[in-house]
Amino acid sequence: MREQMADRSGLRGDCGNCFGLCCVALPFARSADFAIDKAAGRPCPNLGEDHRCGIHTRLRQEGFTGCTVYDCFGAGQKVSQVTFGGRDRRSGDRAHARRMVEVFPVVRQLHELLWYLTEALALPAARPVVPRLRTALEKTEALTRGTPEELTALDVPAHRRDVNVLLLKVSELARAGRSGRGKDRRNADLMGARLRGADLRAADLRGAYLIAADLTGADLRGADLIGADLRDADLTDADLTGAFFLTQPQVDAARGSAGTRLPESVTRPAHWTAGL
Structure with a gap:
């Protein structure tokens, strides 16, 4: 039996403490998932001055299904409140706004890895690699708290590869004991x-x-x-x-x-x- 799932409440999006970063940083193309085209770094026209979505309760009906299935894994509030200390993209110059747009996808990838690592630690079959998992978790968490300059310079693919080797081992261990x-x-x-x-x-x-x-x-x-x-x-x-x-x-x-x-x-x- 699986052990009780570790708490990952901090790895879920908290829009109330975010400056609508996903609505600005991410691009999307007109399709079955999005009603319009939007370039990366350009605010969605549905984003209000209060950083809230003006059609949040009607996203599916308005043709924005893609927005309803997105989760930043808590990166939005981390970048908004920690990396940039509560200063939104409009409180500085263009360079400040650009850095927020650049940093958000990096932290989002790191938070996704934190999700997987936290889950892996809760799997009984992963006990042989628990020390390595804890080390990887601590390192990844530390990376999320870097400065904007450190985060934009981070080799995320290399870090993902390192973590993936460990997650592959966890997968093998977990599935080996299953019928x-x-x-x-x-x-x-x-x-x-x-x-x-x-x-x-x-x-x-x-x-x-x-x-x-x-x-x-x-x-x-x-x-x-x-x-x-x-x-x-x-x-x-x-x-x-x-x-x-x-x-x-x-x-x-x-x-x-x-x-x-x-x-x-x-x-x-x-x-x-x-x-x-």
Whole structure:
């Protein structure tokens, strides 16, 4: 049995303590997920002077589904309140605003790694590598508290590679003790795949493309879902109990039902039952 999930409340977005950084820093293109084009560094036209979204309660209806499935893992409030000490992008010169836009994606990546590392520490099977996990967690947390100059100069891909080696080991340890076939579907192209009722217990689905896949009633217990693309995947009545490295944005991007069984680390999206 999995130990009680470690507290990750600080690794979830807190828009009340953020200056709407995701609405400024990130680019998006007109598509099924976004109603308009927006360049990186340009404020979304729906962003108000109070750093709040003017259509937050109508995002899906207005064509901004992509916004509803995004989570900064707490990077927004870290950059707003810690890195820049509560000074928003309009309280300084253009260089200050530019640095905030540059720093936010860096800290967001680091916070995502903190999410995975914190979860890994809560997995009983990871005990053999707990000291290494704690070291990686402490180092990553320390990096998030760097100066703007230190953060923009950080080699994030190199740090991610180092952490990923450790997370791969955790995945092997966790899945080794699970019953099931443990299929290797890492980075597999499963877009639109018919996997209704599939036995995917303890499967390696790291980075798998499961866009619009039919996973109705599939057994995903103990599967590694880190980086799996679940956009529009049908998880109706699927069992994801004990699945690990699953994030809220992945779940929010999928479709599901009241019968979908989820890990304790994520919550059931409201739109699953609202028909949106």
